[in-house]
Amino acid sequence: MNYLLEALAWIFSPDRFSGTVSLPAALGQQLGYTAAAIVIASLIAVPLGWLIGHTGRGREVAVAVSGAARAIPSFGLLVLLVLVLGVVKKPEAAIITFVVLAIPSILAGAYSGFEAVDRRTVDSARALGMTEWQILWRVEVPLGLPLLVGGLRSATLQVVATVTIAAYVMPVGLGQYIITGLQLRQLDVLIGGAILVAVLALVLDGLFALAQRLVVPAGVSAAERVSSGKPPRQVRKRAMSTSS
Template sequence: MDLFADAIAWIFSPEAQSGSLPLSEAIWTHLAFTFVSVLIAAAVAVPAGWLVGHTGRGREAAVALSGAARAVPSFGLVLLLVLVFGVTHKVGASTTAFVLLAIPPILAGAYSGVEAVERRVVDGARAVGMTSRQVLGKVEIPLGLPLLIGGLRSATLQVVATVTLAGYVGSWGLGFYIVQGIQIRDFAQILGAALVIVVLAVVLDLLFALLERAVVPHGVAARRSAD
């Protein structure tokens, strides 16, 4: 309990709010890495996932990619890309690693959301004269949004945790305090930074959970309530 008290005290201490990397700046940097990486990953994975779910083409490759991504060691990927990009491009290398880690869950959420739409609903839309593009845009995408948001939720939580590794290759984010704390054996600082990361993850998870519920179409929500 003393260690937890010391960790809480460190979070609100003047030394954490000053120095070469103030805690507030580290939090914003951590979130910036997270949001930029997820946005770039979404720009790539969402259209690809919708196309796979709508046409069925490339589904095996998408499933294999999503499964294989779970076996990729995050730390190893970050270090590998830093070596490939060069030490002068650590920000770009780290961001690329986070984007690559975020793509599979977003891709899975996008294509599974479209695939999950009942075929009778799709057939009904085509029966009233909707084109393939209209079926995708007006039926499959809206009904598949909850699963897509779930994929974004999973990717965001994975990235917000993995951004901590940026502290090993540069003085960015909350991982900086963990690496520094290990070096100087300041366990209160290590735990304090870890607690802040946990809080960020919990807050983001709650926000995505609310968004996931909000995007459920009213008709679907009403039918679920009736069931």
């Protein structure tokens, strides 16, 4: 308990909010690297996942590649890229590592979201006169968005954790507090850094969980998608307005 109180006192000390390794700066670095990796990975994985989910082709390859990427040890990949690219390009090596680790979850969320859409709903939308492009954007994307957000949620948490251990090779993010605490045997700094990372992960997880609930299209229920051969009410309205 004393260690925990000391860690909390260290976190809320005025010294944490000033200097080159201030808490706001470290938090900004942690979020900056995470956001950059997620955006780049999304630009790669989301279109590819949607293409796989819409056409039904290439799923086996995507699953194999995703599984292989998940098996890559994150710290080992980071160290390898630092050695290959050179010590002066540690940020680039870090971003590449984070992107590689984020792609599998986002890719799986993208194509599994489309696969979860009842094919009868897609067939009904096609029968109502919707083009393939309209089916993609007005049926499959809205209905598959919750699973895509789930993939983004998983990828974000993994990248946040990896940014933390990246402090072993470059002093960035909240992980540098943990490394400093280990090197100097300062338990208050070590535990304080761990608490900050855990709180950040919980906050991000909560925000994505809320986002998953908010992106469910209005008027669409799981029972309606599964038990009925008709498209959801929202899809029928869009198709009618399109055909008219």
